[in-house]
Amino acid sequence: MKLLIKAPAKINLSLDVLHKRPDGYHEVEMVMTTIDLADRVELGLLDRDTIRINSHNRFVPDDQRNLAYQAASLLKERFNVKKGVSITIEKTIPVAAGLAGGSSDAAATLRGLNKLWGLGLTMDELAQLGSEIGSDVSFCVYGGTALATGRGEVIQELPAPPTCWIVLAKPFIGVSTAEVYRRLKPEGVHHPDTKGMIKAIEENDFKMVCSNVGNVLEEVTLELHPEVAQIKDQMKRFGADAVLMSGSGPTVFSLVEHDSRMHRIYNGLRGFCDQVFAVRMLGERHTLD
Numbered sequence: 001m002k003l004l005i006k007a008p009a010k011i012n013l014s015l016d017v018l019h020k021r022p023d024g025y026h027e028v029e030m031v032m033t034t035i036d037l038a039d040r041v042e043l044g045l046l047d048r049d050t051i052r053i054n055s056h057n058r059f060v061p062d063d064q065r066n067l068a069y070q071a072a073s074l075l076k077e078r079f080n081v082k083k084g085v086s087i088t089i090e091k092t093i094p095v096a097a098g099l100a101g102g103s104s105d106a107a108a109t110l111r112g113l114n115k116l117w118g119l120g121l122t123m124d125e126l127a128q129l130g131s132e133i134g135s136d137v138s139f140c141v142y143g144g145t146a147l148a149t150g151r152g153e154v155i156q157e158l159p160a161p162p163t164c165w166i167v168l169a170k171p172f173i174g175v176s177t178a179e180v181y182r183r184l185k186p187e188g189v190h191h192p193d194t195k196g197m198i199k200a201i202e203e204n205d206f207k208m209v210c211s212n213v214g215n216v217l218e219e220v221t222l223e224l225h226p227e228v229a230q231i232k233d234q235m236k237r238f239g240a241d242a243v244l245m246s247g248s249g250p251t252v253f254s255l256v257e258h259d260s261r262m263h264r265i266y267n268g269l270r271g272f273c274d275q276v277f278a279v280r281m282l283g284e285r286h287t288l289d
């Protein structure tokens with residue numbers, strides 16, 4: 001028996017860091033949404049009691065460092081599962097890009113194995129388990145649009161944002177999330193208006209969404225990698241309605257209302273960037289599989 005599960009990327013429409021916590025993590029307030037850019041995770045039962053990862057991407061580990069492996073391992077251990085699984089990951093989401101690719105693969109593995117192994121866990125229980133793997137995994141279990149607080153694992157559902165295009169561009173660099181958080185000084189930065197972003201989404205007001213995008217990690221990554229600022233400038237020049245870095249970067253996305261401008265930004269950025277995509281948001285939370 002085989003199961004094919006979609007693992008979509010996320011973007012942070014706003015990302016605020018309130019303070020550093022005693023456990024070393026940072027207290028955050030993030031408005032996140034899933035987009036129609038997804039890895040495909042195929043799960044197959046194995047006769048042997050083992051976890052096997054197949055990925056044909058040289059940047060993706062095929063052992064216990066893979067977040068999908070960790071998801072399977074956690075379920076096996078917690079629920080005493082004596083079955084094996086092969087996990088084949090077809091990557092489309094750029095790696096180490098601020099788009100939660102690994103976290104989404106882990107979340108898809110949790111959802112899929114819940115079915116394949118007949119564990120009967122609720123989405124809330126899967127999200128709770130996901131938080132043990134990484135801060136973005138809980139959000140990825142649900143997908144859709146949400147406010148994420150705590151270290152990112154406390155999820156409150158939000159309605160779908162106004163419809164628009166998302167053009168994503170990733171420069172030829174990878175970013176370490178841990179390093180970006182380490183370099184951040186939450187006291188000295190300009191904080192986005194999280195409540196304003198939530199209101200804009202609830203009122204389905206595209207202009208208000210655009211004027212409330214903000215990410216406190218942007219300054220840190222821009223300082224490390226000036227090419228991120230260049231991409232932002234280019235997107236603005238090509239007519240984006242809003243431009244922001246996602247997560248800890250380095251991927252930059254624009255929100256664009258009109259098709260013609262979407263094409264202009266997409267074509268303008270290709271050749272200049274490692275990977276460029278034009279996609280839609282997935283909108284509300286819905287059954288992903």
Ligand SMILES: C[C@](O)(CO)[C@H](O)COP(=O)(O)OP(=O)(O)OC[C@H]1O[C@@H](n2ccc(N)nc2=O)[C@H](O)[C@@H]1O
Binds near residue numbers: 012137
């Ligand atoms: C930047 C974001 O992707 C935005 O959605 C997330 O905040 C990071 O989520 P993630 O990659 O799943 O993060 P984790 O794997 O849990 O943590 C990676 C590292 O980032 C730092 N980290 C992460 C989340 C958080 N709230 N505070 C932190 O300081 C920690 O140093 C941690 O060791």
Ligand SMILES: Nc1ncnc2c1ncn2[C@@H]1O[C@H](COP(=O)(O)OP(=O)(O)OP(=O)(O)O)[C@@H](O)[C@H]1O
Binds near residue numbers: 089105248249
């Ligand atoms: N399934 C996976 N897909 C991609 N990378 C993975 C996976 N599992 C583990 N990794 C490791 O995690 C690192 C970060 O990858 P990922 O693509 O998840 O980053 P990210 O998009 O920046 O994450 P986030 O936005 O959650 O901070 C990679 O360099 C890779 O070594």
